Amino acid sequence: MFVDDRSDVAAALASVAESTVGVDVERADADRYFRRAALVQVGTAQRCLLLDAVAFEQLEELDDFLDDGRVAVLHAVENDLEPLARMGVVPSSMADTAIAAALLGLPIGLSGLLAEVLEVQLTADKEAFQRADWEARPLSDGMADYAAGDVFHLPELWHELADRLAQAGRTSWYEQELAFTVTRAGQDSRDWTRVKGAGRLDPAAKARLRALWEERERLARAHDIAPNRLVHDDVLRDLAEHPVDTTDELVRRSQRRRGLLRQHADDLLAALDRGREAPPEARENGGRRWTPEDKAAYDALRKARAGVATDLGIDAGVLCSSRPLWRSVAGRPEDPLTLCALADLRPWQTELLHEVLWEAYTDAMTPAVADEPGPDPDAVPTV
Template structure:
């Protein structure tokens, strides 16, 4: 984290109140008591395992309340404030729900302007979106403030203005986006995407198989990787350390491919933060030894050998998806990511509904994609069937 030294953004466009005492929170919230409020979180947890809010912003046009996450361990008044009679508007909600929940804040009704922008084909970055939709330009250096130390007190004028600027425009932005969603007939698209986004935000995606390159390791190496990853995870949680700060994924792969024979050898594998690693090296080395004695971890595969024909079918599905996305004016990845389309090939669907179910499309995606995907699949499969043998150089394809 760093201190931002560039000139602050202007504070004269809105008033800002900073609150760091429990007894002042309720009074501060009265100044932003509208039906729709902007909410954002500034975090200071880059070196920590758990996400935590250093600052929580609540804003409406002309005013912003800054709640000090450093001195306020919980925010029950804010939780009550964001009840069923009020909409909390966030941008990229998946980044903020966990640190809010850690403060005991779970909004009853939420809106996400980033999700709305995605299904409307608009820029999803807040600065670009505000400029295009409302003609509002945020002048602060976003990258610099993202690197700032948000636990620094007192907050500089520039940091306070930047934090407020992220929320005071959100209510107006959401109202405009909601009107556009209704006009385009895409409100149900948005609602399904928002539900999926909130659900993903509550799921843990941490898993040893997500270490880059783990799928290419030999089964014996994968056993070592898993054992050391799980021990790193345990230590990271117990001591609230960012896992990669304790032992980077690149070092994990190195340990898995060439296991160290001693604790000092393990420590020397890491080029940074060796003092931190030394404190936990004995536990990690014990995990290496457990991994060497463990049963091999087989590679996860689909059990399907890909032929050149399969790849042509996959390419046809991607092209069909992209053509529909272009017609709708949305990003192809929003309409349907490429990777799940492989499941349509391994599952050998019998109709459009089965194809869309294999790809796990949401109802709105099925609505707009099913005919084009099925037509592309049938045509490409007819051309590919019998034309190719499975590629002998690839035993099985990895699971998507």
């Protein structure tokens, strides 16, 4: 049921009687800074509503509906919480089938997960519909079927995954990961150090990159433009490494969207000047060189983590991603729990990993590797 009349929303939601419902969002914000919903799907195997987010700026009726003791089942909640929140929808009780699948060693993609767990085959061309214009109206039959397919099976899928988590003794793992994911989704994780290649720049170039990145963020927010559409990361890094002085030089650095870049050239050149005058950025890890022991310890931690993950039948990155292990080595821990705390591991991860990681760390931090060549002091280990 496609709903684009505000007066029909409450009655349409009332027609969905189940206490566990699938929820999904189709977005049309690829060129925008802020995530926005174009369509919100709510449903079960019996009934699916397609709520027209183009017609509705707010959906407080959906917020009330989900707050009435219902469980909203989403797949990869981090993708949908922001656009829902912008419409005033904050589910009080959620489940995430992607997190559950990861902790069970199952496919994380919805199509593969449905095929393995429920033997359901989604026939829509996912890649094509992901590129579709979800703000276009009317929706084609194919788009409507695809959108409904993303929520139709979610309640049944969640019930099956919840049973499997309980049987495997992993329900508490799931609850911790869900809470962590929801909290992280509400935080602004954008940072200039995430620009690819930033770690290889010298301290002065890093200062210029930071100034350029912060100005691009300001402009992107103010004009609701996707940052990489305004100025691609690669262009920012190039400008930081090889600064320019004129608008024409600036524009020539970009191979696309030069008109848009020219509009904001003065602001970016001013930012580049601020970066030139700013103090150099500190080197990674406070300027301390990565010793051969550090590199050996980092590699040993990754190997030990991979062994535990293999035994559990889950991906090593699900058990613990690599970057936190790098922080553990940089912190020079004195005991197993400190090592885990430096990596910000959740309790379930700490319980599984503290002994094996500590053994790997202490074995690696020996003089035996002292004569090996040291790593680049600014290189971030592979993540």
